[in-house]
Amino acid sequence: MGLDLSIPFVPAISGASIRSKSCRDVAYMGLEAVRELRYPTLMISVFDFVNPKGVFLKEGIECINNGISAAECLALPRDLTLYLDSGGYELTKFGIKTWYDALDVYAIQQVLRGEVWTILDYPARGKRRSEIARAIASNIRFAEQVCALHYGPARLMAVAHGSNSEELYSVSSKLLSLSEISIIAVSDKELPLAQTAKKSLIQRLAGALADQRKDVGLHILGIGSPVNWTDYVHWGVTTFDSTNWLVKLLNPTTLNWTASSKGWGPNCECTFCREFSRPLRAARPHTLDSIRHNLALIKDVL
Numbered sequence: 001m002g003l004d005l006s007i008p009f010v011p012a013i014s015g016a017s018i019r020s021k022s023c024r025d026v027a028y029m030g031l032e033a034v035r036e037l038r039y040p041t042l043m044i045s046v047f048d049f050v051n052p053k054g055v056f057l058k059e060g061i062e063c064i065n066n067g068i069s070a071a072e073c074l075a076l077p078r079d080l081t082l083y084l085d086s087g088g089y090e091l092t093k094f095g096i097k098t099w100y101d102a103l104d105v106y107a108i109q110q111v112l113r114g115e116v117w118t119i120l121d122y123p124a125r126g127k128r129r130s131e132i133a134r135a136i137a138s139n140i141r142f143a144e145q146v147c148a149l150h151y152g153p154a155r156l157m158a159v160a161h162g163s164n165s166e167e168l169y170s171v172s173s174k175l176l177s178l179s180e181i182s183i184i185a186v187s188d189k190e191l192p193l194a195q196t197a198k199k200s201l202i203q204r205l206a207g208a209l210a211d212q213r214k215d216v217g218l219h220i221l222g223i224g225s226p227v228n229w230t231d232y233v234h235w236g237v238t239t240f241d242s243t244n245w246l247v248k249l250l251n252p253t254t255l256n257w258t259a260s261s262k263g264w265g266p267n268c269e270c271t272f273c274r275e276f277s278r279p280l281r282a283a284r285p286h287t288l289d290s291i292r293h294n295l296a297l298i299k300d301v302l
């Protein structure tokens, strides 16, 4: 089963990133836009299917009780590449201290299916050195446990954490030595801030993946600003995700996210805005139109 890598941007839906009261509605608008525009990829989270705070809890219960896949339950196109994130991001965002068990997350991924499964990890950002070392050790143990159990066609994605380039590189190399892992993910926030250091680390990581003859490569988690997107691809990043497409507007001129509450005039030339007489001229565009515009513009420019 091949992964669709035609567009490196993977739109992610996470209830933890939608601050609107109608969180579930916004999540569903995202699904609608993905279906309508035949977007090739989507990332959703195990958390949203199993936690009482999750936007797809109803669907999660249906999947678990009836053995149906998340893609089927959400009426996603058959050829879509579905990424199932582990839920660690949401646990952190909601400040939930009781961490999931990596093998429980893996068991849910087996039920929900999809094409790429992120192995659960402890975050490292903003922690003391000793805590980071502990998180890294736990994450490597999680990856080893999941790899020992793994069967079936889904690809495993492991997240490498580290407080500097050397640490990120060495943790990535350890994860890469596990043959079941075919995607290494790094959080955008843990990459060096300086452009040259960032470029050098990404190129080293991409090179290490190529040396190991992994068929799929390097994923960057939670890319905030789209202005780096094309650089990342040139440096060897294969895919990256963001949740901003659901809650912000991608400005067609600056290619940066702006607040979703205001439009920017009649000038967007993306496939969606052209076809539908530029619906974002309104001062307060409809959320679904903003989402459709974001995805269409991303498809057009990447």
Ligand SMILES: [Zn+2]
Binding pocket: 252, 268, 269, 270, 271, 272, 273, 274, 293, 294, 296, 297
């Ligand atoms: Zn547009």
